[in-house]
Amino acid sequence: MKFVVILGDGMSDFPIEALDNKTPLQYANIPTIDFLAKYGTVGMVKTVPTGMAPGSDTANLSVMGYDPFKFYSGRSPFEAASMGVEMKDTDVTFRCNLVTLSDEAIYEEKIMLDHSADEITTDEARILIDSVIEHLGTEQNRFYAGVSYRHLMVWDNGPYEWDLTPPHDIIGKKVKDYMPKGNQAEIIEAMMKKSTEFLLNHPINVKRVENGLKPANSLWIWGEGKKPLLSSFYNKYKIKGSVISAVDLIKGLGICAGLDSIDVEGATGNIHTNFRGKAEAAINELKNGKDFVYIHIEAPDECGHRQELDNKVKSIEYIDSKVVKIVKDGLDELGEDYKIMILPDHPTPLVLRTHTSDPVPFLIYEKNNEKNLLNQTYDEFSAQETGVYIDEGYKLMDYFILGTKED
Structure with a gap:
């Protein structure tokens, strides 16, 4: 079984009048993602624990399967790990x-x-x-x-x-x-x-x-x-994996969890990033023996902070056409059973220009366990309507890999 997480940072949003009162996710043309939604599981997950700031640090830590209350020691130490900066316990x-x-x-x-x-x-x-x-x-x-x-x-x-x-x-x-x-x-x-x-x-x-x-x-x-002490992702799930991101925070999170960090030429962390290169790098990792890849895409978040409406919609469409489609086609060619999970880490609403703690929609598709929900799409409101809700975000990875929300 191969597992791929595709995380569109800050992808979730509020309805916007200029988009016919739709969210960017609702408005965007995302045929591949909507196909996966029709044959997969869609729900909502609270990635930011109550009482914690809605940062990409706590949210991605949660999505990776780590309880932020137990494992979070600050944002910058993960960036230090990505940059190869050795930390002392007193730093x-x-x-x-x-x-x-x-x-x-x-x-x-x-x-x-x-x-x-x-x-x-x-x-x-x-x-x-x-x-x-x-x-x-x-x-x-x-x-x-x-x-x-x-x-x-x-x-x-x-x-x-x-x-x-x-x-x-x-x-x-x-x-x-x-x-x-x-x-x-x-x-x-x-x-x-x-x-x-x-x-x-x-x-x-x-x-x-x-x-x-x-x-x-x-x-x-x-x-x-301060210096983080994450438990091993491999020891928890018994699969070897990699993380693909343009930003040091996510690369460092992966490194601290024992994942390999893969550099992609042209990965910038904005709308001009090498979307396709990230997808192709993920497939190469899976072909070369990895069973898990975490693809992080910063572009929607940056567009939210910069209040770039058209670019936020465009970044979501690029994720669909240049990442999700390439990953799905590559996995189909491999011929093994696989699961794909798609979600944001947190919302970055254009009107606010910063993060919120609201729950976000997630989608899980399993190749050899297709459902048949032909009216189901992937967006904030469709996900709410399914009634599937995970209150503690760090349990989502268990649900994705192990098929359970229990500890």
Whole structure:
């Protein structure tokens, strides 16, 4: 039996007037996914536990079969694992975004314009992080370049009592109410403020502005965490697997669970990612002896944060035509029994531009156990109507692989 999870990050949404009061999932043309829904199981799952923030970290941890209340120790340590950064038990890691703030003279009066600095390229970002290392790096606080706007800081023997805000939660808002809080918060605040002094007129940003792009004019530090201790995915399910993603968070989650992380050329984490390349890489992994692949696609989430309605619909259609169809055709060619599961990790509603904790629709299709529900489609409302509901999201993987929702 082969198992493939296709996760469209932030794919779920609210009804939108411009889409005839449909959600992007309802509006999108997704014939392959709807075919799987007609012959599979559709339901709802609560991936974000009550009381926890609706981040891709907790939600994907849950989807992978790990109870966030037991295994979550912060977001950035998973990113550190993906980047090959060794952590000591006393280290505290932080996610560092390159963001675009408005140009008010007083930092607290600035507005968060873009959490991704117009999805700055990785090559540009690495040059800017070199500057961050030069101006802010110390033996105690070390910075590491990641992908696009997503980077890392490791604080040797750092404090762990923090109240830090994800930048994608405050787009369009003044930052003064969201400045760092916690033990030694003044250190992180000083780093963020100082970063504007050397980033604003950096040649990379000067050129970006000339080209009509937003400058990465500040560092924004958040997502603190300590070294994670995940149990082995193989020990739990007795299958070997891989994770395919463009973002360090998901790659690191997989690595910490003992999965192989597969790099795909052209995987960007946005609407311009190599959708087909991810699908083909998944089939290659299955052909080469793996029994489980977790394909993560960031594009719908980024479109939600950036309030790009047309691109969110388009990203869902690309997932259908360039990922799900390719995966299904490849699995059919293999000739083995297989299961495909499709779902978001959390909603990223366009109207809010950030994540919510609402339950999300899931779809499970098994090749040799087809149902016959010809009126069933895959979207938020069709999934609710089935009455299938999993309240504890980490049990969904058991349901998918083992056929049970029990511990």
